[in-house]
Amino acid sequence: MFAFILRRLAVAIPTLLLLIVFSFVLMHLAPGGPFTGERALPPQVLANLEAQYGLNDPLWLQIWNYLVSVVIHFDFGPSFVYPDRTVNQLIANGFPVTLTYGGLSFLAAVILGVSLGVVAAIWHNSWVDYLAVGISIGAQVLPNFVMAPLLVLVFTLWYRWLPGGGWSFNDPSFSVMPVIALSTSYMASIARITRSSMLEVLGSNHIRTARAKGMPEHRVIIRHALKPAMLPVISYLGPVFVSMITGSVVIDIYFSTGGIGKAFVDSALNRDYAVMMGVTILVGALTILFNLIVDVLYAWIDPKIRY
Amino acid sequence: MTKLFATTALLTALAMPAFAVQPAEGETLAENQTYTYWLLDAIKSLDPALNTDVEGSDALRSLFEGLMTESATGEMIPGMAESHEVSDDGLTYTFTLREATWSNGDPVTADDFVFAWQRVVTPETASEYAWYIELMNIDNATAIIAGEMTPDQLGVAALDDRTLQVTLSAPTPYFLNTLSHATTYPVPRAVVEEHGQAWTQPANIVGNGAYTLASHNLGVEIVFQKNPAYWDAENVVMETVRGVTVNDTNVALTRYQAGELDRVQIPAGQFPRLSEQFPDQAVSVPQGCSYAYVLNLGETGPEALKDQRVREAMALSLNREVIVDQVLQGGQRAAYSWTHWAIDGFAAPEGGMQDMPMDQRLERARELLAEAGYGPDNPVRLQLQYNTDESHRLLAIAAQQFWRPLGIQVELNNVEWAVHTDRLQSGNFEVARYAWCADYNEASTFLDWFRTDGYNSGKWSNAEYDQLLADARTAEDTAPLYQRAEEILAEEVPAVFVYHYAKVDMINPAIKGLPRENLLNTWYAKDLYRVAE
Numbered sequence: 001m002f003a004f005i006l007r008r009l010a011v012a013i014p015t016l017l018l019l020i021v022f023s024f025v026l027m028h029l030a031p032g033g034p035f036t037g038e039r040a041l042p043p044q045v046l047a048n049l050e051a052q053y054g055l056n057d058p059l060w061l062q063i064w065n066y067l068v069s070v071v072i073h074f075d076f077g078p079s080f081v082y083p084d085r086t087v088n089q090l091i092a093n094g095f096p097v098t099l100t101y102g103g104l105s106f107l108a109a110v111i112l113g114v115s116l117g118v119v120a121a122i123w124h125n126s127w128v129d130y131l132a133v134g135i136s137i138g139a140q141v142l143p144n145f146v147m148a149p150l151l152v153l154v155f156t157l158w159y160r161w162l163p164g165g166g167w168s169f170n171d172p173s174f175s176v177m178p179v180i181a182l183s184t185s186y187m188a189s190i191a192r193i194t195r196s197s198m199l200e201v202l203g204s205n206h207i208r209t210a211r212a213k214g215m216p217e218h219r220v221i222i223r224h225a226l227k228p229a230m231l232p233v234i235s236y237l238g239p240v241f242v243s244m245i246t247g248s249v250v251i252d253i254y255f256s257t258g259g260i261g262k263a264f265v266d267s268a269l270n271r272d273y274a275v276m277m278g279v280t281i282l283v284g285a286l287t288i289l290f291n292l293i294v295d296v297l298y299a300w301i302d303p304k305i306r307y
Numbered sequence: 308m309t310k311l312f313a314t315t316a317l318l319t320a321l322a323m324p325a326f327a328v329q330p331a332e333g334e335t336l337a338e339n340q341t342y343t344y345w346l347l348d349a350i351k352s353l354d355p356a357l358n359t360d361v362e363g364s365d366a367l368r369s370l371f372e373g374l375m376t377e378s379a380t381g382e383m384i385p386g387m388a389e390s391h392e393v394s395d396d397g398l399t400y401t402f403t404l405r406e407a408t409w410s411n412g413d414p415v416t417a418d419d420f421v422f423a424w425q426r427v428v429t430p431e432t433a434s435e436y437a438w439y440i441e442l443m444n445i446d447n448a449t450a451i452i453a454g455e456m457t458p459d460q461l462g463v464a465a466l467d468d469r470t471l472q473v474t475l476s477a478p479t480p481y482f483l484n485t486l487s488h489a490t491t492y493p494v495p496r497a498v499v500e501e502h503g504q505a506w507t508q509p510a511n512i513v514g515n516g517a518y519t520l521a522s523h524n525l526g527v528e529i530v531f532q533k534n535p536a537y538w539d540a541e542n543v544v545m546e547t548v549r550g551v552t553v554n555d556t557n558v559a560l561t562r563y564q565a566g567e568l569d570r571v572q573i574p575a576g577q578f579p580r581l582s583e584q585f586p587d588q589a590v591s592v593p594q595g596c597s598y599a600y601v602l603n604l605g606e607t608g609p610e611a612l613k614d615q616r617v618r619e620a621m622a623l624s625l626n627r628e629v630i631v632d633q634v635l636q637g638g639q640r641a642a643y644s645w646t647h648w649a650i651d652g653f654a655a656p657e658g659g660m661q662d663m664p665m666d667q668r669l670e671r672a673r674e675l676l677a678e679a680g681y682g683p684d685n686p687v688r689l690q691l692q693y694n695t696d697e698s699h700r701l702l703a704i705a706a707q708q709f710w711r712p713l714g715i716q717v718e719l720n721n722v723e724w725a726v727h728t729d730r731l732q733s734g735n736f737e738v739a740r741y742a743w744c745a746d747y748n749e750a751s752t753f754l755d756w757f758r759t760d761g762y763n764s765g766k767w768s769n770a771e772y773d774q775l776l777a778d779a780r781t782a783e784d785t786a787p788l789y790q791r792a793e794e795i796l797a798e799e800v801p802a803v804f805v806y807h808y809a810k811v812d813m814i815n816p817a818i819k820g821l822p823r824e825n826l827l828n829t830w831y832a833k834d835l836y837r838v839a840e
Contacts, residue, residue, distance in 0.1 A: 032725030035435070037359075039762060040732050044453045045437050046840070052433035064454060082349070083357045083433075084507045152558050157565040164562035165553055167527050253554040258349075258527040262554065271725050 001299065005292065012288045019284045020277065024063050027273055033184035035079035039150045053080060065278070077276040081270045087278035091265060095282070097167050098259035100174045105183035106237075106244045113187040114233065117194025119159070121229075122221065124199060132195070134177045136188035148254035151177045165256040178255045182248055186240055193236055197227040227301055234301070238294035242286045246279075320462060329542070330836055337837040340546040342818055345559050345571040349526035351551060353507040355492040356427045356434045356582050361828075362490045362550070369531050370514035371492035374471075375419070379834040381825045383484055387493065388416060388471075388513065397478030398509070404469040407538040409495050411513045417465035419493040425458040425491060426482035426499070439490040443482060446474040457490055484747070485556055494831050517543050517833035532834065544836035557816045560813065569815040575698045578637040578811050587816050591638030593649035595745030595826040597753060598642065600691065600706065600738050600801040605766030607734040611687045616679040617715075618800035620672035623660055625803055626709050634701050637811035642804035644793045645743075649807070653750045656790045659797050672713055680792070686714040692717070693740035694727035702805065703740065715743040731764045741802070748826050750789040751779060757801055767801030 034042060035049050048057050053063060069075045076087035095142055113136075120132035155177060156164035177207050201207060210220045247261025262280055266274035299305045315353055320753065330336055350366055358367055376386035389405040397418075407415045427434045428451045440448040444495050446462025462474030475482065481775070485491065494506075495513045511524050517540070518531035531548040534540065551567070552561035555572040563571040573589065575583055582589035602612045627641035635649070644655040649678045660668055674690070681687045692724050693699040700721065717738065722730070730736045738827045745752040755761050758776055759768040775792045779785045798803075810828055814821060820835040 008637060030725070032729035036725060039437060041439075042452075044449075048430040048433065049433045049456075050451065052431060060604070062515060065682070078504070082351050082525070083336050084352045084354055084504060090525070149555070149558055149561070152561050157568070158563050160565060164565055164567055165558065166551065171452055176624070254553050256527055256554055258524055258552075269723060269725065298733045 001296070005296065008292050008295070009186060012285075012292075015282060016281065016284055017067070020067065021063055023277060023280045024066065024273075025059065027268075027271070027276060028059060028062075030271065032271055034273060037273075049289040053078075069073060070281070076281075079272055079275050081272040081275070087274045088275075090275060091260060091269065091278055091282060094258055094260035094263050095245075096169075097257050098252075099245050101182065101251065101257065102176040102245035102247060103260070104175060105179045105186070106241055108239065108242075109183040109186035109190055112183075113190025114230075114290055116187070116191040116193050116227070118198055118221070118229075120191070120195045120200060121198035126177075129195075131159060132191065135189040138188075138306065139184040140188035140192075144248070145250045145254070147184065148177070148181045149272070151181060152218065152254070165254070166258045167255075167259075174255075178251045178257060180249050181254070186244070189236070190233060195230065195234050197232045198225060199227045201229040204228075231298065231302060234294055234297055238290045241285065242290050246283045246286060260284070264288065330838065334819070335766065335839040336375075337817060337839045340544055340837050341549065342545050342547070342568050342832065342837065343549040343567065345563070345568050346353075346529075346550045347556075347572075348554060349595065350523075350550070351513065351521070352525070353422065355489050355494060356432055356436070358489055359435045360391045365830065366529060366531075366550065367489040367492060367517040368829070370512070370516045370520060371489070371494075372516045373486050373488070373491045373493070373826060374404075375486035377487050377829060379820055379831070381822060381829070382681050383487060386487065387420075388486075389440075389521045391483075398475045400473045400475070401466075402471040402473070402483065404471060404525075405538060406469070407515055408536050409498075409499070409513045409515050410519045410534050410536050411495070412536065413495065413497065413513075414468065415493060415515045416468045417471035417610065418468070418804075419496055421461075421463050421465050422496040422499075423492065423494040424463050425461050428461060428623065429458045429784055430454050434490075436490045437818075439485070439488065441481045443485045443491070444475045444477050446476045446478040448476075456610070475532050481747075497646060505709070508717050517831070518548060521547075528552065528750055536637060537833075539833070540702055543833045545832055548832045548835075563813050570821070571813050573637065573811040573813055574794055576634075581813065585813070589811075590814050590823065591809045591811045592642075592823050592828075593826055594828060595647050595649065595650065596742050596808035597645055597647050597691040598702075598740075598742045598805045598808065600805065601644065601731070601736075601741045601765045601802045602767075602800070603734060603736055604763050606766070607688060609737050611679075611681070611689070612737065614679045615799060616675040617681065617687055620675040620679075620713060621710060621715060622797075622800045622803045623663075623668040623672040623675070624709055624713050625706055625805065626716075627805060628665075629701060629709075630805050634705060634807065635698070638809040640807045640809070641796065645788065645796055645802070646750045646793060647745065647758065647807045648825070650745065650750050650753070651748045651784060651826075653789060654786060656794045656797065659794075663798055669713070676714055682714040683796050684714070686716040689715065689717045691717040691736045691740070692730065692738065693721060693729060693737045694724045695721055699740050704734060706805075710824050734764065734766065736764075740808050742808075744808075745827060750785070751776060754792050756788060757796065765801050767799065769795055769799060771795060 005193040037047060054062060060163055071076060078086050078092055116132045116136060120129040123129055152164045155162040156278060162173050162176055210224050249261045250263045251257060252259045253263035263275060264279040346362050350363050351360055352363055353366060355367055356373060357365045358364060372386045374386055374388040375383050378384045379544055383475060387407060388402040391400055391402045393400055400431050404417060408413055424433050428437050428440050428448050437452050444759060447460045450456040451458055466471045467471055491516060497512060499506045500514045505511060508522050512520050517521050517534055517537045519529040519534045523529045529550040533543055534544050556572055559571045559576060560570050578589060591727060602618055604612060631639045631641050643659055643661040645655050648655060676682055691703055693703050703719050707719060710717055731739055743753060743756055754776055757763055757767060761771050772792055772795050775788045779788045782788055817837050817840050818835060819838055822830055
C-alpha cells in the first residue's frame with residue numbers, strides 16, 4: 001500500500017507540470033489580454049505594463065520563469081487585475097471561505113444523502129421510499145441559481161432571519177444559505193446512488209446468510225450492508241468533494257462570499273493570467289490528492305481490492 | 308477642451324471656504340450615521356496610481372484628498388491647496404498647501420504630491436492612468452513614460468513643505484479641474500516605501516481624506532470610518548460608510564428591500580414597476596454614457612458599409628424609441644447624437660431624422676438601399692458583434708428585427724468581453740456594440756472619439772471633423788463647432804447611435820446629500836448624512 005501511494009505521488013508531479021504548461025499555453029492563445037479594455041491604452045503605457053509583467057518575453061521563457069517562481073519560491077506572482085494583491089494572498093483570502101462552506105455542504109450532503117438513500121432502500125416501495133425519492137428528485141431539479149435568490153427572498157426579505165450575503169468566519173449565519181444552496185443537488189445524487197447500491201447489496205447472498213443466522217436487522221444493515229453499499233458512493237464523492245471545496249461560482253455570485261469559485265471564472269474572463277494559473281494549480285493538486293484518497297479508501301473498504 | 312470648466316464659477320468657489328452639506332431645517336439627524344452602498348464587484352485597487360475604475364475612485368475620494376476637491380453640487384473647491392498662483396504665461400502654478408495631516412499624524416507635505424505624481428509616470432509603476440498626467444500637460448510627462456527621461460525630471464517640485472510648484476508644457480485652461488481626480492491624489496512617501504505594493508492593505512494604508520479604511524474584505528465588504536485627523540472633520544456627519552459587494556443585481560435589490568443596503572442599481576426592465584411602487588426611492592438620472600453600433604469602415608470592414616447610403620439606411624430604420632420605451636424602460640433617451648444630451652453647454656443639431664415620422668424614415672431608408680443596389684431580395688449581410696450581457700442581446704435582437712424587412716440581414720455574434728474588445732481594437736468586426744462614458748462634462752469627451760487619431764475603432768476619417776475639434780480647443784464659443792461636428796456624424800454615419808444612458812437606482816430617502824444632477828455621478832461620503840425616519 002505504501003509503495004502504491006509513493007508511486008501515485010511520483011506520477012502526480014509530472015501530471016501537475018503538464019497541467020501548468022498546457023494551461024499556460026492555452027491561456028495565452030485566448031484572444032485579448034489582461035490589459036485590453038473598453039479604451040485602448042496608449043502604446044507606451046501598454047509597453048510599460050507588459051514589461052512589468054514580463055509579457056514581452058517569448059512564451060517558453062515566460063513558462064520557465066513561472067515554473068521557477070512557483071516550484072522554487074512557491075510564489076504565484078502578482079494579480080494582473082488586483083495589482084494590490086498577490087495571487088498567494090488572493091487564494092489565502094478566498095480559499096478558507098470556500099473550504100468552509102464547501103466542507104459544510106459536503107458533510108450535509110453526505111449525511112442527509114446517505115441517510116435518505118438507506119432509509120429508502122430498507123423500506124423499499126413503501127411511502128418512506130416514495131417520499132425520499134420525491135425529496136431527492138425535487139432537490140435535483142431545482143438548480144442552485146434558482147434556489148439561491150429564492151432563499152434570499154424568503155430568509156432575508158420575508159423573515160429577516162439571515163443576512164442576504166457576505167461572509168464572516170465569526171458568524172455562522174452567513175454560511176447557512178450557501179450550504180443549503182450548494183448541498184441539495186449533491187445530496188439528491190448521493191441519496192439515489194446510495195439507494196440503488198443498497199438495494200443491490202441487500203439482495204446479495206451474504207446478507208441472506210446474515211439474516212439466516214438470525215442476526216438482528218439493524219446489525220445486518222450497519223455491519224454487513226452499509227460498507228459494501230458505500231463503494232459507488234465513495235467513487236462519486238472524491239471529485240465531488242474537490243469541486244465543492246474549490247467553490248461554486250453560483251454560490252459566490254449570489255451570496256457574495258468572496259470565495260475562489262468566482263475568482264476563478266473572473267480570472268479567465270479578465271485574462272488575469274496569474275490568478276487563473278494559481279487556482280488551476282490548486283484545483284489540479286487537490287483533484288490528484290483526493291483521487292488518491294478515494295483509491296486508498298477503496299482498498300480499506302473492499303478487501304478484494306489490493307494494489 | 309477650453310470650455311471644459313466654468314472659470315467664473317471656479318474663481319468664486321476658490322474664494323469661499325470649503326463646506327460640507329448640512330442638514331436642512333426641520334431635518335433630524337439619525338442616531339446611526341452609517342451609509343451602506345452597493346458595489347457590483349470587488350474593488351480592484353486602492354492605490355491612486357493603479358486605480359482604473361469607478362468603484363475604486365468612489366473609495367479613493369473618501370480615503371484621500373487632492374489639491375482640489377468638489378462641492379456637493381460638483382463645483383471645484385480647494386482641497387489640500389489653500390490657495391494658488393498662476394504665472395503670466397500660464398505655465399507655472401504655485402500651490403500653498405493647508406496644514407493637514409495624514410491619518411497617522413504625519414503632516415501632508417508638498418513632497419507627498421511630488422512623490423505621488425512621479426510615481427504615476429514611472430514606467431515600473433505600470434500605471435494604466437499614466438496618460439492622465441500627460442492630459443494635465445505636466446512638463447516632461449510623456450518623455451518619462453516613454454523611458455526617455457527620469458521621473459525626477461517631471462515638472463513638479465516641492466519648494467518647501469507647504470509650497471508645490473507645477474510646470475506645464477503648454478497653457479492648460481482646464482488644469483485646475485484635473486486636480487480632483489484620484490490619479491492626482493498625494494500618497495504618503497514613507498508608508499509606500501516601507502510596505503511596497505502592500506501599502507494599500509487595511510493594516511498599512513494611510514490617507515489624508517475624510518475617512519480611513521477600517522476593513523477591506525475583497526469582494527465582500529469595504530468599511531470606512533470617519534477620520535478625526537481630517538482637516539474639515541468637524542463638518543463631516545456620516546460616521547461609517549460601507550461598500551457591500553453583491554454580484555447579482557436582483558439579489559442586491561432584494562437586500563435593499565430588506566434594509567441591508569441604502570442604494571442599489573435597479574435591474575434592467577424593473578424601473579416602471581418600482582417607480583410606481585416606491586416613487587420616493589426609485590430614481591432615474593442622466594448618466595454620461597452613450598450606446599452605439601460602430602460600423603467598421605476600415606480596410607478590414609465589409610464592402611457594403613463603405614456605401615454611405617447603406618449606413619444612413621441603418622440609422623434611419625433603427626427604432627430607438629421602441630428600444631428605450633419598451634426594452635430599457637429606465638429613463639434612457641433615444642440617441643441621435645454621439646454626445647450625451649445632458650452634457651454641459653451641448654445642444655444637439657436640429658432637423659435631423661429624429662424629427663421625421665417613422666414611416667417616412669423607413670421609406671427613405673428603402674430608397675437609399677435600393678439606390679445602393681440592395682433590398683429584401685438582395686439583402687446586405689452583416690455580422691453584429693456584442694459582448695455577453697442580457698440587455699446587449701435584447702437590443703441586438705431588436706436591431707435585427709428593425710433592419711431585416713428592409714433588406715439588412717444581421718447575424719448576431721455574441722462573444723465574451725475580452726474577445727469583443729480585442730476584436731474592436733484590431734478592426735476584426737463588421738458592426739459592433741460599443742459604449743463610451745464621459746471623462747469630464749464637456750462635449751469633446753465624446754467627440755474626440757471619432758477623430759482620425761482618436762479611439763475610433765471603425766476607422767472613419769473626416770478632415771473637416773478633425774479641424775472642428777482642433778479649433779474647439781481654443782475657440783471662445785465651442786457650441787457651433789460641436790453642433791457642426793455632430794451634423795457630420797449624422798450625415799456620414801460612422802456609427803448608429805442608439806441611446807443615452809440613465810443611472811437608475813433605488814435610494815433610501817433617509818440618505819441626504821447624494822448628488823442627483825451630476826452627470827459623472829461623482830460623490831463624496833463627507834457630504835452625506837442620514838436623517839431620522
